[in-house]
Amino acid sequence: MVKRNSTFFSKCPLCGYALQPLHSEECKGCFHCSRKICGHVLLKQQEQDRNRELFSDFPDYRQNSVSFWEKIKDSLWNDTEESKIRKFWEELFLPETPGTLLEIGYGDLSWVLQAYQRGWTTESIHPNPASAKEYEAKGIRVQQGIPEWENYIDESFDAIVIRWALEEIENPVFYLNQAWKKLKQGGRLVLIAWNENSLGHELYGSKWLPLHVPQYRQIFSMGSLHRCVANAGIREKLTLFSTSSGQLPQAFPVEPFHSQSDMEKTAQKRLKEAPLSGEALVLICQKTKK
Numbered sequence: 459m460v461k462r463n464s465t466f467f468s469k470c471p472l473c474g475y476a477l478q479p480l481h482s483e484e485c486k487g488c489f490h491c492s493r494k495i496c497g498h499v500l501l502k503q504q505e506q507d508r509n510r511e512l513f514s515d516f517p518d519y520r521q522n523s524v525s526f527w528e529k530i531k532d533s534l535w536n537d538t539e540e541s542k543i544r545k546f547w548e549e550l551f552l553p554e555t556p557g558t559l560l561e562i563g564y565g566d567l568s569w570v571l572q573a574y575q576r577g578w579t580t581e582s583i584h585p586n587p588a589s590a591k592e593y594e595a596k597g598i599r600v601q602q603g604i605p606e607w608e609n610y611i612d613e614s615f616d617a618i619v620i621r622w623a624l625e626e627i628e629n630p631v632f633y634l635n636q637a638w639k640k641l642k643q644g645g646r647l648v649l650i651a652w653n654e655n656s657l658g659h660e661l662y663g664s665k666w667l668p669l670h671v672p673q674y675r676q677i678f679s680m681g682s683l684h685r686c687v688a689n690a691g692i693r694e695k696l697t698l699f700s701t702s703s704g705q706l707p708q709a710f711p712v713e714p715f716h717s718q719s720d721m722e723k724t725a726q727k728r729l730k731e732a733p734l735s736g737e738a739l740v741l742i743c744q745k746t747k748k
């Protein structure tokens with residue numbers, strides 16, 4: 459398991475620039491890197507502990523079917539049958555040829571089940587015991603917790619997918635460095651993380667949900683995720699983009715506090731002006747074959 463201590467940075471751990479408070483009084487434990495291109499967000503442990511109680515029943519990041527965004531998303535995103543199938547593969551971001559997959563984090567395990575049914579040999583490490591149990595009963599291999607990299611042999615996976623997990627890792631640079639070693643040559647590392655510069659963060663400000671998840675230590679921006687991977691010694695990036703297909707903007711408390719039409723207008727404007735405002739960052743790195 460991840461060790462928890464009270465270590466906190468006065469400077470950005472990725473680029474060394476000074477930290478600034480992220481929002482006003484409402485979000486006292488949140489800081490972000492003052493370097494614009496980085497913008498890495500750090501969440502103070504104290505704040506997380508306070509929220510831990512509030513989040514005791516926060517299971518994982520499955521979409522809430524009755525959420526406000528479910529109701530309006532059709533007006534924002536194309537949802538034909540063909541695009542749904544394409545979306546599924548884009549959400550998993552796996553290579554076409556099945557192989558061995560290690561999947562880590564709070565992501566929806568139904569994706570892993572589908573990969574398994576399409577020929578992948580999968581192994582998942584999921585922090586939520588209820589989800590782990592549910593999907594183990596469906597036939598996929600799920601362990602509970604956070605992986606200890608020393609338990610794995612180097613160059614043993616064709617793909618490693620880390621979804622909604624990097625946020626709670628104490629030393630993400632070291633963690634990614636270790637993950638990269640476990641990939642076979644030609645293997646693929648897929649990172650999916652909350653996007654600090656997302657539409658949701660703009661709409662909800664200090665009430666944006668990822669700022670309130672008790673386990674989290676940091677939230678990445680496109681710049682800081684890029685930097686983190688580079689600091690981990692990974693140079694072979696394939697693509698970096700943001701998407702809303704896996705996650706829709708969410709606030710804490712969960713109820714929206716804008717009117718539906720205001721929200722729709724803001725969303726459409728933002729998506730037009732800044733298409734990289736999706737809630738999720740996706741970074742894919744492909745190890746070259748020697």
Ligand SMILES: [Zn+2]
Nearest residue numbers: 470473491496
């Ligand atoms: Zn920084």
